Amino acid sequence: MGALAAAAAAPLGARAATQAMPSPKAIVALVRAEYLHAWNGYKRFAWGHDEVRPVSGTPHDFFIPGHSLGLSIIESMDTHYVMGLDAELASCVRWLRTNLTFDVDGEVEMFEAVIRMVAGLTTGYYATGERFLLEGARDLADRLLPCFSKSPTGVPYRFVNLRTGAVRGAVTNLAEAGSNILEFADLSRLTGDPKYRDASKRAYRAVIEKRSALDLLGTYFDVEKGVFTQNDDVAPNPPADSFYEYLWGGWAMLGDSDCRDWYRMLTGALLKYASVRVDGNLWFQAVDYTTGRPTGDRSQSELAAFYAEVLAKGGERSMGAAYYDSFTAVAEKYELIPETFDFTTFAVDPNDPGFELRPEYPNAAFDLWFLTRDPKYRTTAYAHFLALQKHCRVPNGYTVLTDIRTTPMTQGDLFPAYAFSENFKYLYLMFAGSLRFDGGGYYLNTEGKVMRGLRGNPVRVPPVYSRTGTG
Numbered sequence: 001m002g003a004l005a006a007a008a009a010a011p012l013g014a015r016a017a018t019q020a021m022p023s024p025k026a027i028v029a030l031v032r033a034e035y036l037h038a039w040n041g042y043k044r045f046a047w048g049h050d051e052v053r054p055v056s057g058t059p060h061d062f063f064i065p066g067h068s069l070g071l072s073i074i075e076s077m078d079t080h081y082v083m084g085l086d087a088e089l090a091s092c093v094r095w096l097r098t099n100l101t102f103d104v105d106g107e108v109e110m111f112e113a114v115i116r117m118v119a120g121l122t123t124g125y126y127a128t129g130e131r132f133l134l135e136g137a138r139d140l141a142d143r144l145l146p147c148f149s150k151s152p153t154g155v156p157y158r159f160v161n162l163r164t165g166a167v168r169g170a171v172t173n174l175a176e177a178g179s180n181i182l183e184f185a186d187l188s189r190l191t192g193d194p195k196y197r198d199a200s201k202r203a204y205r206a207v208i209e210k211r212s213a214l215d216l217l218g219t220y221f222d223v224e225k226g227v228f229t230q231n232d233d234v235a236p237n238p239p240a241d242s243f244y245e246y247l248w249g250g251w252a253m254l255g256d257s258d259c260r261d262w263y264r265m266l267t268g269a270l271l272k273y274a275s276v277r278v279d280g281n282l283w284f285q286a287v288d289y290t291t292g293r294p295t296g297d298r299s300q301s302e303l304a305a306f307y308a309e310v311l312a313k314g315g316e317r318s319m320g321a322a323y324y325d326s327f328t329a330v331a332e333k334y335e336l337i338p339e340t341f342d343f344t345t346f347a348v349d350p351n352d353p354g355f356e357l358r359p360e361y362p363n364a365a366f367d368l369w370f371l372t373r374d375p376k377y378r379t380t381a382y383a384h385f386l387a388l389q390k391h392c393r394v395p396n397g398y399t400v401l402t403d404i405r406t407t408p409m410t411q412g413d414l415f416p417a418y419a420f421s422e423n424f425k426y427l428y429l430m431f432a433g434s435l436r437f438d439g440g441g442y443y444l445n446t447e448g449k450v451m452r453g454l455r456g457n458p459v460r461v462p463p464v465y466s467r468t469g470t471g
């Protein structure tokens with residue numbers, strides 16, 4: 001076999017490693033250019049809308065059918081900042097100056113609104129110093145608070161009408177119950193009003209108090225009755241995932257020792273009861289939270305890959321590295337990690353065979369790189385980027401895949417707004433050495449927003465004056 005054929009037959013991570021990797025500078029330029037390729041598709045076909053469908057060239061409303069909130073604009077601001085795309089950042093600020101309002105008679109999912117929009121506006125404020133962005137974050141958080149204040153247990157309802165404050169969705173899940181303390185505590189710090197942090201902390205406490213004698217949690221929680229609605233503990237798979245991420249963050253970013261203690265207690269139980277080795281790979285299987293016994297569910301979600309970096313940051317470095325390596329083994333089989341697969345055989349779940357431009361695997365590579373400086377995280381992240389380019393790139397951006405089993409992989413028609421906040425930012429910063437990012441002292445929320453660690457001077461955005469002088 002010639003050298004080129006051998007390289008093509010080698011697994012992805014190994015292939016990227018055996019070929020000469022381009023220089024970090026070249027990779028940074030490439031990632032930035034590809035980010036702009038996706039961004040230009042959004043600007044051309046969906047500017048001001050939540051998301052773009054880059055194949056059909058049409059917009060998509062994420063939260064409220066028929067009413068976009070400019071989600072991609074809100075989600076992208078700190079990415080523009082760290083990539084030095086100041087003109088793009090200025091366009092976002094100008095659009096938001098005119099159009100940002102949450103006084104809408106429509107319902108949003110509280111969890112998504114917090115991790116994407118409260119965080120996006122707050123980090124946009126950090127990037128620009130624009131007070132109206134911080135005021136927007138506060139206004140939105142105030143409209144979301146009824147989810148907490150109307151709940152008899154303090155564990156938030158899932159949905160709220162932004163104008164009326166009517167709430168809905170009494171059965172929630174761990175990720176939606178807990179993934180708000182970073183954004184809300186930051187808002188409390190910025191505004192001097194403790195109500196956001198207090199609401200978040202009360203919700204965490206109310207759920208954790210219902211843990212079993214084994215220190216395991218259920219996954220679905222009735223916010224009115226204050227009980228888990230079934231016994232399965234699927235962590236760190238969704239919809240439990242970021243509940244655990246935010247406990248560690250509550251300590252690492254906020255210095256909250258309750259969060260640290262809760263994180264350690266619950267992580268110890270997960271490692272004891274849910275972790276399993278198959279052919280040398282580390283996975284987490286669903287267990288009954290009252291008995292610790294496996295439920296027999298062998299599925300693993302791509303979304304759980306984030307847990308590799310959380311484990312490592314929380315002190316379990318070898319377990320974190322092993323979990324990352326397990327996902328790399330799946331990436332080496334398929335090039336991109338399918339949404340859901342059987343961890344004993346790697347078989348793709350026929351009910352969920354797509355790839356939704358997920359950022360969790362490069363997210364783990366990013367944090368593990370800054371934590372360990374082990375070059376394998378760069379190598380595998382670069383391999384992931386090449387696979388993205390190969391399978392998801394379309395003339396007007398990048399798109400999700402609906403089936404990775406076909407040849408070629410079957411493309412869908414959506415660029416989720418989180419990909420403006422996550423995928424390209426992780427890849428860029430791993431290679432960039434950006435003067436606008438502190439690789440030694442950062443904290444990102446679950447949506448990739450740089451809550452701590454933006455450096456440099458805020459990008460000032462002067463008003464645009466019309467001929468009559470009004471801005």
Ligand code: DMJ
Pocket residue numbers: 242303358359360418446447448
């Ligand atoms: C993002 O919205 C966040 O990372 C969230 O925590 C779950 N995953 C999606 C993207 O996959």
